[in-house]
Amino acid sequence: MSHSTTPSLASGSSGPSTHIATPVPTERICTDQHALYCFDVLVAHFEGREPMDPPFQNKDEKYALFVTWNTTAHLRSNKKPALRGCIGNFTPMKLADGLREYALVSALEDHRFSPIKASEIPHLSCNVSLLTPMTPISSPLDWTPGRHGIHISFTHPSTLRPLSATYLPEICTDQGWTREETVLSAIQKAGYRQKIVVGDVVWQSLKVKIYGSEKATTTWESYTKWPKGTGGKLKKGKK
Incomplete structure (x- = not known):
């Protein structure tokens, strides 16, 4: 699992600069648990159950967010996992509600791709991006x-x-x-x-x-090893 962050809208040293900055958070607002929760939402969808309760403390805080799914079943020319779905919302919403909604919307309703199937889940990784104001x-x-x-x-x-x-x-x-x-x-x-x-x-x-954005990334393998996860096998559900 990995993290990346874009704490400021101030430009770097190369290229044109905007000289616009936003406050740098003192604590991370986006963590592995947000991406792991998205995995559980998707797994729960295929198992025909309710997802777990949000495992993160900032579940009621509002953020603009995007959820991105990538797959190792297909690779880009640079050998990185291929995009499988990415949808979000620029209107801040409660984090628990937003992640639960867009984990599925990005997996199943990105019209650039066919809906993700249960058989693809072991090849997936999930990115959660929480956005700073535009x-x-x-x-x-x-x-x-x-x-x-x-x-x-x-x-x-x-x-x-x-x-x-x-x-x-x-x-x-x-x-x-x-x-x-x-x-x-x-x-x-x-x-x-x-x-x-x-x-x-x-x-x-x-x-x-x-x-800017603050991002966390996790994989199916990390989800299966997560104590709150459902293990290495996807149980057959109602869907």
């Missing part, structure tokens, strides 16, 4: 890869439909993208399929916000 930036490239997540929004120039998309802080570096490539990919993710050129009408219309 801060607007003046330029789409005024952020630091690996430190900032980005949220873009714009209006489709033809249909006038509002479009938006986000990438968590780790996505840019995990994929090996530049800032420009990340923003262009986010535009496509938002649903705009036409070619984009930096500086064109769509690019200039972008409204971009950045945010």
Whole structure:
């Protein structure tokens, strides 16, 4: 199990800087237990039972959050586990409720992928990201890869439909993208399929916000060894 944190929205030494900072928490707000709880929620779904009571102290505190599932059954070109589902909510909600909801939504309702099956669980790892508040930036490239997540929004120039998309802080570096490539990919993710050129009408219309995150990661193996887990076998349930 591992942790990573983005305690501040202040940029690093390389590239453009925002000079925007958020308070650095004195204690971790995101821990292994949050990711382990998501595993239990997913296992409980397939076993046809209620998940365990939240094992963390901050269950009633409100956070914007994302839950991400990755799988070792498929690997990316860089040999890292492939994305299997990632959905969250920028509206702060009670942590216990949010994790219980999005552990399943990200596993079963990410329309980029087929729903996760019970047979896939031994290959999964789970990331929980708790987000700091979003801060607007003046330029789409005024952020630091690996430190900032980005949220873009714009209006489709033809249909006038509002479009938006986000990438968590780790996505840019995990994929090996530049800032420009990340923003262009986010535009496509938002649903705009036409070619984009930096500086064109769509690019200039972008409204971009950045945010930080604190993240915890765990694996199926760690869940099976966790004293509160259900062991190494997935019991057959009602679903």
